[in-house]
Amino acid sequence: MNQLINKSAFLLLLVLFSVAFTAQAQVSIDISGGTVRGKPIAIVPFRTIDGTAPGTQIDQVIANNLKISGKFEPISANNYMSFPSRSEEVRFKDWRFIDAEALVIGEIWKLDTDLYEVQFRVFDVARELEVGQGKRIPNLRGKDLRTAAHIISDSVYQAFMNRPGAFNSRIAFIKRSEIEFQRFRYRLMVADWDGFGEQEVFASWRPLLSPAWSPDGRFLSFVSFAETGSVIRVMDTTTGQHEIVAQFKGVNSAPAWSPDGRQLAYSTSQNGSPDIYVYDVNSKQHTRISTHYGIDTEPAWSPDGRSLLFTSNRSGKPQIYSYDFARQESTRITFDGDENANASYDYNGERVALVHDGGQIAVMQERTGELTWITRNKFDESPSFSPNGDMVLYASEQDYEPALMVASSDGRVRSKLEFVQGDVREPSWSPLRQ
Amino acid sequence: MSERRKRLQGRSKLMAYIAAGIVHAIIIGAMVFNFSSKPESIEADFAEKVDVVKATTIDESEIQKKQDELKQKEREQRRQKEAERKRLQKLKDDAQKEEKRIDELKEKQKQELEKATELEQQRKEIALKKAQEEAKRKQEAEERKKQEDARKRKEAEAAKKREQERLQQEELDRIKREEQELAARREMNERLAQEEQMIRQQRAQQRATTLSSKYAALIKQRVQPKITISPDFSPTLSTRMNVKLSSSGDVRAVRIIESSGNSAYDRAVETAIYASSPLPIPSQDEDPDVNKMFQDLTLNFSIDGR
Known part of the structure; x- marks a missing residue:
């Protein structure tokens, strides 16, 4: 009897244990990896209400924006099973079926001749809910529709990436046009971030170099050549007015705005070897920062304004150094590769875009020095981060022709800015439009 | 049976009484007869004596003779008187003796009577005692019987009780045994059920494991690329x-x-x-x-x- 009890107790214990075990043995599945890709997104062609469709196809502008960012992969409209333009028409099933995780729909209302209003909605197909807020973008002229598309793109980007998009920013670049045989016109151009709508803001028969945006996006500083040599100019893009801020003997180059917009760092060889100077916009004073006999050039401010990056060959070959204003010391920060040059920070100072080994674009983690290659080319140059740090703009070559390229900062997606044609160089990405 | 014995005892007692009565009557009768016969003889002796006195008084020469004679006679008479006195004395003595004897007898009788009475008394006492004893004995017997009965009853009761208890115990035992059996059976069933359940669970678990791994793979396959x-x-x-x-x-x-x-x-x-x-x-x-x-x-x- 006792034995029986013992035995049954044991059995009971066993049963209990196994039950507890099964209760505890929750289904646990290990899933590794994933797909290196952008988020699949469906952008339904916006329905035009009352009138013919305008020239700008908003959905395509959005798709292009999102695609170049590398964070999204637009799904071709050929695959769509439905074409909703209002939220009540959205059937998530349709979008799940084509594996879309995000959906953008909208309508273009033609209110008058050349007066439009765009409405759009964004959906998280995976979670089956609307994200962001459906927006109306009123009072649009026909030419503003691209801007509307960029606003929508930013909204989508914000909704899914949790940080602002860069689609309303601009780029500046230098375009060389051969007006006559071997006679070139150098033009400082400003365009939408995707290169659309380029406009000349300054032109010269002598080379122009190194355009740089002030933090408020209003001023551009750049290097132009005069009879005396290179000079640094600042121009107001809103008025077209410009002035020379550094015109020292020798080479004056590579201006860079401080984050607060009150100072301009640049390189000048007025004392023989190029050194870094800081120009105060208000006091118009120039302060020497580096005194090394080597070449110190291409300064770039950290986002907090406490330090400067610059390129120096003081170790023999060009490497990136960081100058700390408080300690008044320069320390080398690049050790990977023979050469590193033309560095600039992203918006939060965590990464540095630079030219590696004379022609490769790389992104370096500032803290670890770890490099991510954006390109493995030989002649790429002038990298600059998009204002949100997710893209890198640089000059490259495509089919033996100069081209402006935008890559995702992870280096996965590289896109040529198709709207930009000709001999283009020295691109620079503006801050966000304020 | 006891009733009959009682009756028998009663009868023998009665007969004893009757016998005792008869014995007494005989004794009393004998005593009365003796008493009435003796006094007659005593009165006759007295009459003879009176006559003798008158004759002796007549002749002188004679008287002398006569006196001699008389003297003789007187001597005779004296002797006779003496003899008579003697005889009387003797009679008296005898009477006394007799009386004494009677007294004695009487005494004896009395004694005997007393004795008889005593005896009777004794007997009675004995009888009484006997009866008492008998009664006592009877009582005792009864008592004993009673006690015995009580004891027997008690014993019977005890036995009955014991029996009852035994039965009860048996019943209890039986119930207990049945319960135990039932429990054991239940235990067994339970164990079997448990074992069965365990086996089922194992199977289910195996199945679940198979199912789980299958669907885990499916889930992985579905989620991973996304x-x-x-x-x-x-x-x-x-x-x-x-x-x-x-x-x-x-x-x-x-x-x-x-x-x-x-x-x-x-x-x-x-x-x-x-x-x-x-x-x-x-x-x-x-x-x-x-x-x-x-x-x-x-x-x-x-x-x-x-």
Whole structure:
């Protein structure tokens, strides 16, 4: 009897244990990896209400924006099973079926001749809910529709990436046009971030170099050549007015705005070897920062304004150094590769875009020095981060022709800015439009 | 039987009384007869004496003779008187003797009577005593009998009680035994049921394991490609998610148990889970338990699988 009890107790214990075990043995599945890709997104062609469709196809502008960012992969409209333009028409099933995780729909209302209003909605197909807020973008002229598309793109980007998009920013670049045989016109151009709508803001028969945006996006500083040599100019893009801020003997180059917009760092060889100077916009004073006999050039401010990056060959070959204003010391920060040059920070100072080994674009983690290659080319140059740090703009070559390229900062997606044609160089990405 | 004995005893007692009576009558009768016969003889003696006195008084020469004679006679008479006195004395003595004897007899009789009475008394006493004793004995016997009876009754009762108790005990034992048997049987059944359940569970578990691994693979297959990985994610990232599903696999809720520290990766994983909804899970028809189990998933994500 006792034995029986013992035995049954044991059995009971066993049963209990196994039950507890099964209760505890929750289904646990290990899933590794994933797909290196952008988020699949469906952008339904916006329905035009009352009138013919305008020239700008908003959905395509959005798709292009999102695609170049590398964070999204637009799904071709050929695959769509439905074409909703209002939220009540959205059937998530349709979008799940084509594996879309995000959906953008909208309508273009033609209110008058050349007066439009765009409405759009964004959906998280995976979670089956609307994200962001459906927006109306009123009072649009026909030419503003691209801007509307960029606003929508930013909204989508914000909704899914949790940080602002860069689609309303601009780029500046230098375009060389051969007006006559071997006679070139150098033009400082400003365009939408995707290169659309380029406009000349300054032109010269002598080379122009190194355009740089002030933090408020209003001023551009750049290097132009005069009879005396290179000079640094600042121009107001809103008025077209410009002035020379550094015109020292020798080479004056590579201006860079401080984050607060009150100072301009640049390189000048007025004392023989190029050194870094800081120009105060208000006091118009120039302060020497580096005194090394080597070449110190291409300064770039950290986002907090406490330090400067610059390129120096003081170790023999060009490497990136960081100058700390408080300690008044320069320390080398690049050790990977023979050469590193033309560095600039992203918006939060965590990464540095630079030219590696004379022609490769790389992104370096500032803290670890770890490099991510954006390109493995030989002649790429002038990298600059998009204002949100997710893209890198640089000059490259495509089919033996100069081209402006935008890559995702992870280096996965590289896109040529198709709207930009000709001999283009020295691109620079503006801050966000304020 | 006792009644009869009682009656018999009563009868013999009566006969004893009668016998005693007869004996007494005889004795009394004898005594009375003696008394009435003796006095007659005593009166006759007295009459003779008176005559003798008158004759002696007449002649002188004679008288002398006569006196001699008379003297003789007187001597005679004296002798006779003496003799008479003697005889009387003797008679008196005898009478006294007799009286004494009678007295004695009487005494004796009395004594005898007394004795008889005493005897009777004694006998009576004895009888009484006997009766008493008998009664006592009887009483005692009765008492004993009573006691015996009581004892017997008691014993009987005790026996009965014992019997009852025994029966009760037996009944109890029987019940207990039955209960034990029942319990044992139940125990056995239970054990069997448990074993059966264990086997069932094992089978279910095996089945569940098979089902689980099958569907785990399906879930993995479905979710994995939907995780949007950015090349700039650190390969060491890993995150753990708790996923609540409906019985049909619809994703109800996703909760981060352990964040990777990279919100973009966490979000990509979360999105992949939602984008995979409904997840392929064992249907309720296939296995309700496994279906239930799959409604609460823990998914461990990592980029490089280490």
